[in-house]
Amino acid sequence: MKNSLTFEEQTECIISYLLEDILNPQAPIASRSLSCDCETDSGGAGFFDEAIIAGRLRMLADEFNKEVETTAQAVITEFTQEKAKAILQDKVKSLCAQDSTLASERAFLGMLVKLVVCVAEKAPEIARQLVTPMTTMINENSGIRDFIKGEGGWEHVESC
Template sequence: MAPDEKIVEWQTNEIIESLFNDENSARPRMIDGDLETDSSDDFDPVIIADKLRAVADTLNKDPNFKKALDELKKTAATEATEAAFERGVELLCKSHVAQKADIAPEMQLIRASAAIGLYLKNSYPEMKENVKTALASFLNRRVGKWITEKGGWGKVAPV
């Protein structure tokens, strides 16, 4: 049974919490929560966050990533954090960095948003909570329905 949108939103928040925790900090792998999940679900926020972190590390090495971040910094000076974050992700996705025919556009958005989110967290630790909120809002708004249709985060974890 596919999860509903509320479960996917909850999963997204759990993934972001794991993604933004220091890599050295221990985070339990057992999920406690008020939401009931399908027992056949392969959802583990720590594993998904680790995969997103690896994707982000790869994107961080690409010169086009720096260009997208420079544009994000300019935009952030004049727009709200969420709008600037979304613009930065879209710019990165439009560059050749994320343009691969074998990758679904939704997965490109997930990868780019994780890379930008981690970059901002590491570069501007004082903005960590704002970036987490912007990342969660972006993922839920732009790919939440797609993740739900695919069966939840456990089914679409980036590789």
């Protein structure tokens, strides 16, 4: 029987896969497998696929065409492992605050992914260190957790 993953474990699998996919897009899919096969908390087997969910998050991020170049550079410049979560959270909130239509949790999640994509393009070594801060930020943000759970869990988060 497959083990059931908690929300936190699912988040870690998704963020790890997402960053690996961003940093190594040509890597064979088999070599990127993170062994996150599971039954969801609702007991349904086979619905949780971190590759599909990471793809949806990337599509969500693509909806945000705002210029994040300067913000990505600020993350890189200010980055320390101790401050990583605070820096990410501050920068994403700042980007969302610039446009009142980006006040939702969905926008926050999309902008977070978009920012990490930009950081990965400029400084892959820093992007690799963002798995834990991103996972922690999502898991500890009740608004984001409630949004994801309200959609039916990670496996139901859609880009549209």
